[in-house]
Amino acid sequence: MVAADFTTIAEMKTSLIRKALRYAIFAADADAPAVTTPFDPTGILQALPAGYVAVGYTTTDGITFSGDLSTSDVESGQSSSPTRSDVETDIQTAQWVPQETNKAALALYDNLPLSGAGALPDLGTAAWTWSRPLTPPTLYRRLLFIAEDLNKVTGNPLYICRHFPSALRSGREDEQWTRTAEISRGVTYQAYVDEVVGTDSKTWIDGPGWRDLAPKDEGGA
Structure with missing residues (x-):
């Protein structure tokens, strides 16, 4: 065998x-x-499709992506560990706590449409009022989460x-009114498979700083 450098x-x-x-x-x-x-x-971030509304500021806890994975095991008399395991459920959720009282935060918390009939009007154009039905x-949404980092070499x-x-x-936190803290409306959303897209979650990593990580051609070509 060939010696290796750790x-x-x-x-x-x-x-x-x-x-x-x-x-x-x-x-x-x-x-x-x-x-x-x-x-x-070329890896340049593009404008979002029409209809996407920003949630705005959140608490410093940020966004928590959680998974609930369960398996079904087969146990055999001749083995101390399962001889077969199959995935039964693999659920992904996202949880965050908005700090702004804006259209998106209220719609996601109180299950209101973001556009069309029943949606809140644009900020400041009219009074906001809604009632619990x-x-x-059952309102399904499309959600997009974007995180930005920097390439420490190129910036x-x-x-x-x-x-x-x-x-x-799939869940929401208590809404508390107090003089010492902002009114926040924490929510949890569970991802479901979209029949057209063919998945419940899709992730991309790209951008100029990501492309900068590609190996350079030392020959100068």
Whole structure:
């Protein structure tokens, strides 16, 4: 066997440690276009499809993507560990706490449409009023999460984008009114498979800072 250098084979790279230096959440009604690609062929972030509304500021806890994975095991008398395991459920959720009292935060919290009949008017154009329906509607959304980081060598931005093409509110936190803190409306949304898109979640990583990580041609070609 050939001797190995541990530092070489470990391939530890601080340049691949990512942080969400800035991040944003966008929501749209189910009839809005799904996000097919947030980047152009050169890795430049593109404008969002029509209908996506920004959620705005959130608490410092940011966005928490959680998974609920369960398996079904087969146990055999001749083995102390399962002899077969199959995935039964693999659920993904996103949770965040908006700090702004804006159209998106209220719609996502109180299950209101973002556009069309029943939607809140644009900010400041008219009074906002809504009532809890006797039968809560089942409103699926399209959600897009974008995190921005920087390439520490070039300073160029790179982005992690995650799209839930079909998401449903699965939980919400208490809304508390107090003099010492902002009114916040925390929500949890569960991702569901969109029949057209063919998945419940799609993720992209790209941007000029990401392209800067590509190996350089030492020959100068």
